[in-house]
Amino acid sequence: MHSHFPVAFLASVPFTTTSRASFQRVCVSRPARRPRFSPPRTSYAPTASLSPSSQNGASHTETSGSHVDDNQNRVPEPPEEPDVEKKRRDVSRLLKLFGRLAMPYWKSDKKARWDLAGVIALTFLQSGVSVGFSFISKDFWTALNTKNADLFYHQSAVFFFALVAFTPIVVYYQYFRDNCALRWREWITERVLAQYCADRSFYNLEADGKVDNPDQRIAQDLNAFTSESLAFVLTLLVSAIDLASFSAILFSIYPALFAILLGYATTGTVLTAVVGKRLVGLNYQQLVREADLRYGLIRLRENAESIAFFKGEAREEAEITRRLKAAVTNMSEVIRLRRQLGFLQTGYKYAVQVLPAICVAPRYFSGAIELGSVTQSFGAFSHILSDLSLVVNRFDSLSQFGAGIDRLAEFVQALESNVDEENRTFNTATVGDKAKTLEEGTSKNIQIREIPGRTRELSVEELTLMTPVGSVERELITNLSFHLSAGDRLLVAGPSGTGKSSLLRAIAGLWKNGSGLVTCPSSDAIFFVPQKPYCTLGSLRANLLYPRDPDTEENPPDDAALMRVLDIVDLHELPARMGGLDTVADWSDTLSLGEQQRLQFARLFLSQPSLAIIDEGSSALGIDAEKRMYDMIRGLGVTVVSVGHRPSLLAYHDKILRLGKSNSGWELEDIKQEQRDRVIVQTL
Numbered sequence: 001m002h003s004h005f006p007v008a009f010l011a012s013v014p015f016t017t018t019s020r021a022s023f024q025r026v027c028v029s030r031p032a033r034r035p036r037f038s039p040p041r042t043s044y045a046p047t048a049s050l051s052p053s054s055q056n057g058a059s060h061t062e063t064s065g066s067h068v069d070d071n072q073n074r075v076p077e078p079p080e081e082p083d084v085e086k087k088r089r090d091v092s093r094l095l096k097l098f099g100r101l102a103m104p105y106w107k108s109d110k111k112a113r114w115d116l117a118g119v120i121a122l123t124f125l126q127s128g129v130s131v132g133f134s135f136i137s138k139d140f141w142t143a144l145n146t147k148n149a150d151l152f153y154h155q156s157a158v159f160f161f162a163l164v165a166f167t168p169i170v171v172y173y174q175y176f177r178d179n180c181a182l183r184w185r186e187w188i189t190e191r192v193l194a195q196y197c198a199d200r201s202f203y204n205l206e207a208d209g210k211v212d213n214p215d216q217r218i219a220q221d222l223n224a225f226t227s228e229s230l231a232f233v234l235t236l237l238v239s240a241i242d243l244a245s246f247s248a249i250l251f252s253i254y255p256a257l258f259a260i261l262l263g264y265a266t267t268g269t270v271l272t273a274v275v276g277k278r279l280v281g282l283n284y285q286q287l288v289r290e291a292d293l294r295y296g297l298i299r300l301r302e303n304a305e306s307i308a309f310f311k312g313e314a315r316e317e318a319e320i321t322r323r324l325k326a327a328v329t330n331m332s333e334v335i336r337l338r339r340q341l342g343f344l345q346t347g348y349k350y351a352v353q354v355l356p357a358i359c360v361a362p363r364y365f366s367g368a369i370e371l372g373s374v375t376q377s378f379g380a381f382s383h384i385l386s387d388l389s390l391v392v393n394r395f396d397s398l399s400q401f402g403a404g405i406d407r408l409a410e411f412v413q414a415l416e417s418n419v420d421e422e423n424r425t426f427n428t429a430t431v432g433d434k435a436k437t438l439e440e441g442t443s444k445n446i447q448i449r450e451i452p453g454r455t456r457e458l459s460v461e462e463l464t465l466m467t468p469v470g471s472v473e474r475e476l477i478t479n480l481s482f483h484l485s486a487g488d489r490l491l492v493a494g495p496s497g498t499g500k501s502s503l504l505r506a507i508a509g510l511w512k513n514g515s516g517l518v519t520c521p522s523s524d525a526i527f528f529v530p531q532k533p534y535c536t537l538g539s540l541r542a543n544l545l546y547p548r549d550p551d552t553e554e555n556p557p558d559d560a561a562l563m564r565v566l567d568i569v570d571l572h573e574l575p576a577r578m579g580g581l582d583t584v585a586d587w588s589d590t591l592s593l594g595e596q597q598r599l600q601f602a603r604l605f606l607s608q609p610s611l612a613i614i615d616e617g618s619s620a621l622g623i624d625a626e627k628r629m630y631d632m633i634r635g636l637g638v639t640v641v642s643v644g645h646r647p648s649l650l651a652y653h654d655k656i657l658r659l660g661k662s663n664s665g666w667e668l669e670d671i672k673q674e675q676r677d678r679v680i681v682q683t684l
């Protein structure tokens with residue numbers, strides 16, 4: 001836990017994504033890990049194999065330049081501790097988390113403080129309205145009781161006048177409060193979103209399985225947090241004001257009634273807390289299960305075509321129904337507890353209707369007080385009681401609020417520790433720091449040393465790569481070293497599951513578990529072509545320039561340049577077919593897989609990187625098209641690392657790294673010209 005979390009985090013996060021977090025890297029196919037609280041995902045998800053028996057690197061072997069750690073298969077993290085539920089109910093802990101989440105906005109934004117001051121002023125005025133009505137109605141009922149017609153009509157007129165005067169106060173109180181909450185939501189969501197998109201948090205959190213359903217936390221929990229927080233704090237304030245003003249009224253009518261009220265409210269609060277204490281944990285679980293259900297539905301929509309081909313709807317329906325049942329089962333426990341609370345709350349509420357009357361009746365019958373004072377004591381009693389009964393009356397929503405705070409704090413903390421982790425992994429090289437980085441690399445994570453400028457070299461030194469922490473850890477590659485000079489083209493080959501894509505993940509800094517040093521061009525000079533193409537939401541132009549933004553790019557390529565590149569990748573007819581470069585479509589659904597792969601190569605040519613990393617990026621292309629893409633890359637002089645199974649790829653590379661030689665071993669060879677020629681002849 002960081003002492004400055006999350007105040008410093010929220011206050012200091014600039015509203016930009018980090019320069020290093022280049023989206024193209026993220027396009028490397030990501031491992032989908034199951035969130036800690038989520039049920040397992042459906043079978044078509046690209047889930048990681050966690051079974052050691054399914055891996056081929058479990059034995060201990062010495063291979064070409066490699067040796068394997070004795071401790072390859074580590075036990076994954078244990079499930080949630082049993083005392084987590086207890087922690088969740090710890091009110092002082094929740095209040096601390098609340099302060100840390102809430103304060104940065106009010107500290108950083110002067111206008112927000114003025115807004116809040118306005119809402120607080122209106123809160124005071126609104127409490128004044130309640131007190132005013134209490135006195136008006138007292139005289140009204142006394143006039144009725146004493147049959148004083150003049151006073152009665154006068155009080156009626158006063159009442160309507162007060163109604164007209166007070167209504168705007170009540171309406172504007174709500175209006176300003178809602179606006180204040182909305183602005184707060186916008187501020188905090190922008191910050192959390194910036195942090196989520198920065199430093200690859202969105203990838204790392206998913207891969208580590210540290211937090212479930214981040215989408216829900218950003219879109220829903222933050223919204224609930226801001227509106228509920230404001231309501232909560234203002235309710236406390238109103239209660240404090242009410243308590244002061246109505247206590248004075250009640251005390252002046254009958255001090256004993258005040259004492260009875262205090263005893264009644266205290267008993268009710270204690271009983272409610274005892275009966276309802278499990279609600280916080282259950283509400284937390286409910287948020288998780290609802291999000292899991294929604295996620296199941298989203299995946300059905302996202303993978304509609306694959307599921308339809310598989311005729312997998314029955315299986316999907318079963319999985320979503322299972323998630324629904326998990327939500328319903330938990331909710332029925334919530335409802336059962338609410339019922340128990342209901343017995344308490346209903347009795348508590350209705351007893352109030354006669355309790356003050358029973359207490360003051362003797363004084364009324366003896367003529368010591370008027371009927372107006374009796375009705376006023378009713379009003380004061382119920383006001384104070386509802387102030388003192390915040391916990392009794394709002395226990396359910398308070399427990400939901402507490403659960404939301406817990407989830408947000410957990411999320412923000414995970415984002416914060418991700419920033420620290422990323423900073424430990426990456427550094428920008430300066431002269432003479434290589435030895436230091438290498439030393440760090442042997443002891444901690446794999447280190448990435450980015451060389452500023454336009455270098456086209458790539459070095460991998462003593463790289464030992466493990467599957468991520470949290471999974472059943474396994475050594476995939478041991479002690480790998482190689483160097484690529486500008487324009488070199490390396491093909492990474494080997495049987496399925498031997499760690500080819502994982503090596504690319506390590507070079508991209510996505511996988512850090514292991515040791516060693518990768519020295520590479522800066523991240524904006526590296527371009528990844530992932531196995532599974534990614535099309536962004538937006539126009540064809542936006543897709544061609546991705547991850548750059550055509551709206552904010554200073555000198556975006558003109559239409560002629562875009563058309564030239566589309567011509568190279570054989571997609572020249574696409575703009576005409578789709579209605580122009582600015583046509584917006586769901587490109588992942590509209591384009592064939594081969595077209596999407598060609599689009600990715602078009603992006604690569606437009607971005608002209610120093611280093612291209614291609615993970616089976618041409619697997620859906622014909623041999624001719626593949627040759628054209630690689631010839632073009634060679635023409636640009638770009639250094640290349642490709643992963644692929646196709647023999648034809650040999651023709652476009654000058655080195656081959658074979659993985660999976662005796663488990664985590666490897667072998668690096670030059671590809672001879674006659675080998676290349678042989679491949680070309682065979683593929684003709």
Ligand SMILES: Nc1ncnc2c1ncn2[C@@H]1O[C@H](COP(=O)(O)OP(=O)(O)OP(=O)(O)O)[C@@H](O)[C@H]1O
Nearest residue numbers: 031048049467468471495496497498499500501502
């Ligand atoms: N998130 C993860 N956690 C644990 N193990 C993982 C994870 N992702 C992948 N793996 C495992 O790491 C191993 C290497 O995966 P990788 O994707 O690098 O294989 P590959 O050589 O590229 O295979 P293919 O040729 O089939 O694409 C596989 O056994 C895979 O199951």
